[in-house]
Amino acid sequence: MALIVQKFGGTSVGNLDRIANVAAKVRGFRERGDDVVVVVSAMGGETDRLIDLARSVQEPPDPRELDVLLSTGEQVTIALLAMTLQGLGCAARSYTGHQVRIHTDSAHSKARIVSVDHQRIQADLETGRVVVVAGFQGMDEDGDITTLGRGGSDTTAVALAAALGAGECRIYTDVDGVYTTDPRVVPEARRLDSLTFEEMLELASLGAKVLQIRSVEFASKYGVPLRVLSSFEDGPGTLIGPDVEDDPMEQPFISGIAFNRDEAKITVIGVQDRPGVAFSILGPVAAGNIEVDMIVQNSGADGTTDFTFTVHRNDFARTLQIVRERSSQWGASEVTGDDRIVKISLVGVGMRSHAGIASRMFQALAAESINIQMISTSEIKISVVVDEKYLELGVRALHTAFGLDENVVSGERS
Amino acid sequence: MALIVQKFGGTSVGNLDRIANVAAKVRGFRERGDDVVVVVSAMGGETDRLIDLARSVQEPPDPRELDVLLSTGEQVTIALLAMTLQGLGCAARSYTGHQVRIHTDSAHSKARIVSVDHQRIQADLETGRVVVVAGFQGMDEDGDITTLGRGGSDTTAVALAAALGAGECRIYTDVDGVYTTDPRVVPEARRLDSLTFEEMLELASLGAKVLQIRSVEFASKYGVPLRVLSSFEDGPGTLIGPDVEDDPMEQPFISGIAFNRDEAKITVIGVQDRPGVAFSILGPVAAGNIEVDMIVQNSGADGTTDFTFTVHRNDFARTLQIVRERSSQWGASEVTGDDRIVKISLVGVGMRSHAGIASRMFQALAAESINIQMISTSEIKISVVVDEKYLELGVRALHTAFGLDENVVSGERS
Numbered sequence: 001m002a003l004i005v006q007k008f009g010g011t012s013v014g015n016l017d018r019i020a021n022v023a024a025k026v027r028g029f030r031e032r033g034d035d036v037v038v039v040v041s042a043m044g045g046e047t048d049r050l051i052d053l054a055r056s057v058q059e060p061p062d063p064r065e066l067d068v069l070l071s072t073g074e075q076v077t078i079a080l081l082a083m084t085l086q087g088l089g090c091a092a093r094s095y096t097g098h099q100v101r102i103h104t105d106s107a108h109s110k111a112r113i114v115s116v117d118h119q120r121i122q123a124d125l126e127t128g129r130v131v132v133v134a135g136f137q138g139m140d141e142d143g144d145i146t147t148l149g150r151g152g153s154d155t156t157a158v159a160l161a162a163a164l165g166a167g168e169c170r171i172y173t174d175v176d177g178v179y180t181t182d183p184r185v186v187p188e189a190r191r192l193d194s195l196t197f198e199e200m201l202e203l204a205s206l207g208a209k210v211l212q213i214r215s216v217e218f219a220s221k222y223g224v225p226l227r228v229l230s231s232f233e234d235g236p237g238t239l240i241g242p243d244v245e246d247d248p249m250e251q252p253f254i255s256g257i258a259f260n261r262d263e264a265k266i267t268v269i270g271v272q273d274r275p276g277v278a279f280s281i282l283g284p285v286a287a288g289n290i291e292v293d294m295i296v297q298n299s300g301a302d303g304t305t306d307f308t309f310t311v312h313r314n315d316f317a318r319t320l321q322i323v324r325e326r327s328s329q330w331g332a333s334e335v336t337g338d339d340r341i342v343k344i345s346l347v348g349v350g351m352r353s354h355a356g357i358a359s360r361m362f363q364a365l366a367a368e369s370i371n372i373q374m375i376s377t378s379e380i381k382i383s384v385v386v387d388e389k390y391l392e393l394g395v396r397a398l399h400t401a402f403g404l405d406e407n408v409v410s411g412e413r414s
Numbered sequence: 415m416a417l418i419v420q421k422f423g424g425t426s427v428g429n430l431d432r433i434a435n436v437a438a439k440v441r442g443f444r445e446r447g448d449d450v451v452v453v454v455s456a457m458g459g460e461t462d463r464l465i466d467l468a469r470s471v472q473e474p475p476d477p478r479e480l481d482v483l484l485s486t487g488e489q490v491t492i493a494l495l496a497m498t499l500q501g502l503g504c505a506a507r508s509y510t511g512h513q514v515r516i517h518t519d520s521a522h523s524k525a526r527i528v529s530v531d532h533q534r535i536q537a538d539l540e541t542g543r544v545v546v547v548a549g550f551q552g553m554d555e556d557g558d559i560t561t562l563g564r565g566g567s568d569t570t571a572v573a574l575a576a577a578l579g580a581g582e583c584r585i586y587t588d589v590d591g592v593y594t595t596d597p598r599v600v601p602e603a604r605r606l607d608s609l610t611f612e613e614m615l616e617l618a619s620l621g622a623k624v625l626q627i628r629s630v631e632f633a634s635k636y637g638v639p640l641r642v643l644s645s646f647e648d649g650p651g652t653l654i655g656p657d658v659e660d661d662p663m664e665q666p667f668i669s670g671i672a673f674n675r676d677e678a679k680i681t682v683i684g685v686q687d688r689p690g691v692a693f694s695i696l697g698p699v700a701a702g703n704i705e706v707d708m709i710v711q712n713s714g715a716d717g718t719t720d721f722t723f724t725v726h727r728n729d730f731a732r733t734l735q736i737v738r739e740r741s742s743q744w745g746a747s748e749v750t751g752d753d754r755i756v757k758i759s760l761v762g763v764g765m766r767s768h769a770g771i772a773s774r775m776f777q778a779l780a781a782e783s784i785n786i787q788m789i790s791t792s793e794i795k796i797s798v799v800v801d802e803k804y805l806e807l808g809v810r811a812l813h814t815a816f817g818l819d820e821n822v823v824s825g826e827r828s
Contacts, residue, residue, distance in 0.1 A: 016470060056430060058497035069493035072486035079483035083472035086479070094482050098512055099557050250579050290467050
């Protein structure tokens with residue numbers, strides 16, 4: 001007799017058969033006596049179809065009107081799922097973001113949830129109904145329809161779970177959990193039983209695109225445990241929750257290895273080592289609406305320094321041009337760039353309390369003769385940049401070195 | 415500088431080119447200085463597609479959830495039209511039935527409009543915006559989405575025109591006005607410049623499916639003049655308004671000839687002529703959810719009577735069965751039926767004050783040797799039932815006999 005909030009993404013509701021599959025799953029929970037709130041996305045591909053439609057009439061589409069258009073996608077899904085549930089004899093009622101009063105700010109296409117009125121949902125749950133809510137959408141103060149941006153349905157689910165005090169927010173997706181690394185690169189990668197919000201944030205932002213970062217931040221803020229599971233196979237999935245382990249000895253050092261093939265690096269060599277130089281380099285880059293990821297600077301002995309940063313590969317040429325145009329004013333001797341690099345990151349709350357993780361990482365890479373071009377560290381993450389040809393070799397070496405591909409006893413981390 | 419409410423149906427917004435055509439038309443009015451509120455339907459075929467989708471998951475679909483689903487159709491159109499208008503440099507904003515607060519009762523799929531809040535529309539008009547409103551939909555007291563039924567967008571347009579005090583409600587469709595009869599049957603049929611609400615009601619209910627009956631009733635109730643025009647060709651269309659002519663001499667006798675091929679008749683012969691017999695025959699028919707159109711009863715001399723009524727052809731077999739099962743209790747000697755009949759109706763407010771219309775009608779039919787099987791009359795309508803093979807012949811004969819296919823001086827009736 002628990003309250004469970006479940007979220008099914010576009011792939012999981014991609015056609016009527018899959019919606020029937022979702023309905024059967026939901027009914028299973030009802031039959032066990034749980035109260036269920038289901039959050040759904042638009043049927044797979046529908047949002048892209050609507051965006052294309054909008055672009056063919058206005059470029060760029062008006063943000064307010066685009067949200068009116070896009071929000072129809074989830075509205076179709078909620079009605080179809082509620083009908084399917086009813087067809088299975090399971091009382092159900094659907095709500096749009098408007099109806100369930102998911103209040104947001106007015107930042108169309110990337111609105112943030114301000115509050116959720118849960119009275120109506122609560123009343124339906126009390127009469128034994130399954131409540132089906134449109135993800136990704138809300139309304140602002142003026143009653144205008146807003147959308148939360150890509151992956152916003154995850155955030156809707158977390159917000160409802162927080163408002164309703166649900167024991168768990170279950171995110172059903174097309175993978176059966178969060179893995180130690182990408183199984184396509186390391187076949188020995190294994191599903192994690194659990195990890196912390198912080199670890200998930202580092203893994204998600206580094207490319208393990210299972211959950212939307214914002215929903216994890218949201219869950220972390222409100223302490224809502226998230227569980228990532230497969231829509232198509234049964235299994236425990238991965239629980240993402242607060243860092244509850246008191247004894248760090250119980251934790252493995254590393255929870256996973258993320259990597260990112262989409263970066264390129266730019267180095268400004270021989271910059272005058274004086275206050276303000278970092279801003280004078282990155283200011284014009286930011287003004288060009290280019291996002292910067294890693295930034296590394298080494299103080300040199302001769303009053304100059306080398307300044308290196310990474311950007312998305314798509315922004316590489318433009319960034320190089322911006323920087324080269326201004327290099328003389330910094331006294332730079334040269335600007336070099338390389339878009340054939342990858343970033344590999346070790347993530348784990350365990351590394352906080354364990355010395356020597358970094359050196360073990362560098363040793364493992366050195367043993368494979370992989371040259372490290374950049375290093376950047378945080379409390380629970382160590383990232384290195386290496387030549388892209390070493391991606392698979394490097395990730396596999398680290399996966400083995402940190403014991404991730406051993407046959408770990410199930411439940412060790414949960 | 416007038417306020418015009420315009421409604422464009424599914425065919426008129428059937429694809430992006432047609433939406434662009436609508437936008438150009440709307441911009442034309444804006445450029446002449448008019449304020450414009452546009453009501454649109456779902457893109458042609460979309461509502462049927464959604465109904466099919468619903469039926470494939472639940473049969474019959476839950477009415478509340480079906481309305482959630484169907485209302486997405488117009489929501490897509492309003493967003494696309496608002497964007498298209500903006501693309502033409504014409505400030506525009508879209509509203510769903512929810513947002514513009516079209517309050518209805520809770521009769522899902524056939525809800526009736528209770529009230530309209532027009533403050534928000536008014537505010538937008540004052541800032542020079544075109545307001546685009548989703549037709550066909552509203553919300554009930556609980557905030558649930560409702561739909562008004564087929565053709566409900568016409569009703570939305572009339573309700574907005576009434577609430578905003580618009581001078582005219584323009585219904586754009588795929589025909590250029592209301593005709594004296596169906597031009598496919600009588601090539602000489604001509605467009606009427608104007609007719610009264612009552613005439614339109616009789617013509618509409620008899621099968622000239624240009625306007626939804628309810629929208630005409632609504633327009634009549636609130637005295638909102640309706641104009642039916644073509645989306646695709648310029649022209650004055652047909653104005654449907656209050657009966658303003660004081661002098662009946664100015665009016666032609668007949669405004670149009672309607673017909674209906676969808677009826678079948680059933681006759682109960684030799685029924686005992688006593689009180690309650692009509693109810694005892696029609697009660698079980700009504701209980702079977704079968705709608706009855708014409709009812710004719712002749713008192714006989716021998717204490718018995720023949721009772722005849724018409725139903726939709728689709729209900730013919732079922733009605734016949736219901737009536738035959740009970741015929742003995744009325745003392746009926748026989749029950750006969752015929753589903754190869756048509757109803758032809760003369761409509762015109764002029765006939766109120768002109769004697770001899772009926773006899774002229776019967777004479778014209780007799781001249782073609784057309785036998786009349788049933789007759790039914792109202793203040794502004796005379797209907798006859800004849801063998802279906804006489805449909806075209808009968809309609810043409812009447813069209814000529816009442817001077818409808820002459821070259822009438824334009825504006826005679828306006």
